[in-house]
Each structure stands twice: as structure tokens, then as C-alpha cells.
Amino acid sequence: MDILVEPDFVPPTQCAHLIAEFRRVSDLDAGSRKTTIRTELPAVALRRHGCLDLDPVRDRVLARLGWFYRVSGSLYLEYTLLSEMRAGDRHVLHADSERLDNGVWTPNHTPFRSHAAMLYLNTSGPAGDYRGGLLRFPGMGREISPTAGTLVGFTSGRAHQHEVTTVRDGIRYAVAFWLTPHRTHEEHWS
Ligand SMILES: O=C(O)CCC(=O)C(=O)O
Numbered sequence: 001m002d003i004l005v006e007p008d009f010v011p012p013t014q015c016a017h018l019i020a021e022f023r024r025v026s027d028l029d030a031g032s033r034k035t036t037i038r039t040e041l042p043a044v045a046l047r048r049h050g051c052l053d054l055d056p057v058r059d060r061v062l063a064r065l066g067w068f069y070r071v072s073g074s075l076y077l078e079y080t081l082l083s084e085m086r087a088g089d090r091h092v093l094h095a096d097s098e099r100l101d102n103g104v105w106t107p108n109h110t111p112f113r114s115h116a117a118m119l120y121l122n123t124s125g126p127a128g129d130y131r132g133g134l135l136r137f138p139g140m141g142r143e144i145s146p147t148a149g150t151l152v153g154f155t156s157g158r159a160h161q162h163e164v165t166t167v168r169d170g171i172r173y174a175v176a177f178w179l180t181p182h183r184t185h186e187e188h189w190s
């Protein structure tokens with residue numbers, strides 16, 4: 001199964017605006033979760049604080065993944081999450097809907113997820129905003145270096161196990177969108 005990589009899904013000016021709004025809202029919303037190396041904010045908080053920019057982006061992400069993966073039935077947005085990863089942060093190898101338990105694949109705490117999309121808000125690399133923070137699919141020999149505005153889509157099961165390499169020298173901003181075929185798990189957005 002292929003990975004969707006679509007550069008320029010969102011223009012750079014809008015990415016910069018989303019970063020600024022994320023920083024503003026994560027300082028005042030009780031829903032933000034902060035550790036020394038990571039801040040996460042349920043994206044619906046942006047909406048509560050007057051930023052509606054993600055509304056059309058969510059609709060476009062849903063349509064794009066449904067088309068790319070030829071999903072014939074219904075598909076819903078399940079969760080939209082903003083993340084800021086600082087130097088030292090990483091995501092170990094995982095799938096989004098199941099996990100390896102003593103060599104046996106078992107549903108994880110979000111088995112209802114079918115697809116994920118990442119929208120990168122800034123850029124990795126020597127000329128970019130941070131070093132590291134690559135999205136890797138070791139089983140497929142694929143490695144994606146985030147650039148501002150690029151959308152990456154993949155499925156939530158074992159076929160698309162992925163990891164994020166350690167972020168160095170900078171801050172990495174992204175929006176994660178998880179999709180589900182189950183209406184009961186649709187995100188309460190408005
Ligand atoms: O930030 C990324 O590129 C991927 C994050 C991820 O895999 C996750 O949150 O499950």
C-alpha cells in the first residue's frame with residue numbers, strides 16, 4: 001500500500017499563521033499538554049479561540065485520503081492534533097491502530113483509526129527550521145523529510161509502521177489528522 005506525499009497542500013504563509021496560533025492558544029488553553037520536549041494541543045482548541053483556518057483543511061484532508069485510498073464507504077475525521085517537538089523528542093516505531101505484543105499484533109487503544117495524515121508546518125534540513133524529525137517507514141525503506149505545507153497520508157495498521165527520528169537544533173511543528181470509518185468516533189469539531 002502506497003504513502004500519499006503531497007507538497008504544497010497548504011501555502012507557507014498559512015503554515016506560519018497556524019504555528020503562531022498554535023503557540024498563542026497552547027499558552028492559554030487548559031487542553032494543551034506540555035512536557036519538557038513536547039507540546040500537544042487538540043486542534044479544536046484553535047477553533048474555540050477564534051482560529052477557523054483548519055476547517056477547510058480538515059475537509060480537504062478527508063477528501064484527499066478517501067480518494068487516494070479509494071475508500072468506497074464513509075470516512076470521518078476522528079481526531080486533529082497539533083504538535084510541537086523540541087530537541088531530543090522522537091516517536092518510536094509504531095502503528096496507529098495496533099501494536100506488537102510479544103510478537104503478536106493486537107489492537108491498541110485506538111483500534112477504530114483507519115488512516116492518518118500529517119500536515120507539516122515547517123521544514124527539516126540544513127536550510128530549514130530544525131534538524132532530524134524525519135518520518136520513517138522502515139518496512140518500506142521510505143524516509144520523508146518534512147517540508148512546510150506537505151501532506152503525508154498512510155494507513156493506521158501494521159502495513160505502515162512508522163517512527164519519527166530525533167529532532168535536533170530547532171522546533172518541529174505538525175498537525176496530525178486521524179480518520180475513521182466509524183461515525184460514532186467522529187470528532188466533535190464545532
Ligand atoms: O509527527 C509525525 O510525523 C508522526 C507522528 C505520529 O506518528 C503519531 O503521533 O502517531
Ligand SMILES: [Fe+2]
Nearest residue numbers: 094095096162
Ligand atoms: Fe503515528
